[in-house]
Amino acid sequence: MMKRRENGAGCVKRLPSGSYRWQITVGFDEHGRQILRSGTEKTRRDAERERTRAVADHSRGLLTLPSVVRLSEWLPRWLELKRPSLAPKTFANYAYVIHRHLLPLLGSRRVQDLKPSEVRGAYVKLTDRGYSRSLLHQTRVILRQALQEAVLDELVTRNVAEVARLPSFRRGKTARALDAEEVELFLRAARAHRLGELFAFVIATGLRRGEVCALKWAHVDLDGELLRVRENVTVVNGKAVLGEPKTESGVRDLHLAAETVALLRSLPTCGVGEYVFTNVEGQRLYPDSLTKLAGKIARQAGLGNVRFHDLRHTYASLMLSKGVPMEVVSEKLGHSRPSTTADIYRHVFVEEHEQHTFALSDLLTPNPLKIRSAATRDEHDQPDEPAA
Known part of the structure; x- marks a missing residue:
């Protein structure tokens, strides 16, 4: 039962669960309603102690009125x-x-x-x-x-x-994936720039912008054809900050194709610098500069608006179009869930639609699928009769 005290002293009440709830009044709102502070403790003794402490704090002005x-x-x-x-x-x-x-x-x-x-x-x-x-x-x-x-x-x-839910609205996708022909046009235009090979490398590996900026030769095993993603560069208030990858799943090892290894060996920084890709002064790249350069190259190639991040979308979509399992592509991208890869990074190419266009006769021959059901099971599938 609620134990009453003088005004302002609050009260303690035993709850059905067996615990005790203390409560005090700390003021009144503009409508004259009480403003309460309360808490729950396992024993009456603890509840009394917390009530007394709250009353003392309130008397000293240490409890801010919520209103x-x-x-x-x-x-x-x-x-x-x-x-x-x-x-x-x-x-x-x-x-x-x-x-x-x-x-x-x-x-x-x-x-x-x-x-x-x-x-x-x-x-x-x-x-x-x-x-x-x-x-x-x-x-x-x-x-x-x-x-x-x-x-x-x-x-x-x-x-x-x-x-409070977000408004439901639909916007067209801002991301895009380049098809094989567009990739050729993009890379052809990129070769005119000092960092042209960087873009071929990104399309071949799917690295994030910050990951490629942070990539060090210490993270690359050319003989073992392996790349270890261990660092990432982010831009905070205009300043490039070196840190860990975006997520835990971003820390990953990537196997490299022989062609990609050859690309890395051809770089002027191979064996002489700390970072794989650098500016003209040999320093680590600034992420935003890659964004600007990607857009410039795309315009020169006649491809319109292409973001640096679209190259990552391109890698994912090209890999998936080759039949690489979604889970494998997701891990290579450093995603925590394959659903992220499927929902955001998967772009279906026109050629895929064309390749998977079939007539009804194609679907039914030469070995049409049979639906297995209880009505069509043969006698060999029937359970054994119970022993007499």
Whole structure:
């Protein structure tokens, strides 16, 4: 039974589970409703201790009223708490999304008063402004994590970002995969540039932009025809940062074809430099410079807009068109799940449609498939009669 005390002292209640819940009132909102702080402990003694501590903290002004904590205060505070667990680039991306999008749209709202409809309204505004689904997804991930921390801190009782869905909209694919003829045109134009062989290497291996920038000769075994992906370069606030690959699955060993090994042996840096591909001064490449160069080469080849990352899509799609198992291609790309490879990186070429076009007679001859069912099983498939 709830044990009553004088006003402001709070109470302790035994729950059906056998544990004890303490509760105190820390103030009232603009509508005159109580603002509560509470917690659950295994014993009444522990619950009483926590209640007493909460009352003392409240009397000293150490308990912040949830109703006056706004997202403009909570999001930066949460991000700093999150910093140790985030990679530098991820932290920079989170900070950008928070300050560029979330704070202007929702920063003035009180955390406790935030409604799912307001969150969804923010997503709609970002969509109307032409931002990609990827940006919206990242915005939702950040807001959901931040509000979940608010739930754990008992600032709110539920996470409204969990129920606020992203708007459903369809956009055409921005990624593309070059077919065999387009690859020839691209590489022909690339040969006019000092880093032309880099692009042939990327199409032959599927490395990420940051992975090829970080590739050292120490990671390459030419005699063993093996490449070890161990480092990655990311751009954080305009600065190139050397670190580990994007994901755990990004740390991988790739077998190299003899042709690719010959390409590496032909490089002027082979045996003399630290990095496999470098700038004119022999220094590590800056990732964004490769993006610009890939676009320039594509335009010179008459291929229109081609991103550096599209070369990775090209590698995946060409491999899959050759019948390489999805799981193998996924591991070579460093994906954590084959579904990522299938959903995002698989582009079906026109030639594949043409090669797999059959007449009905082709499908039925010479050995049409038979459907196996209980009605068609022959006597040899029948279970043995039970012994008498």
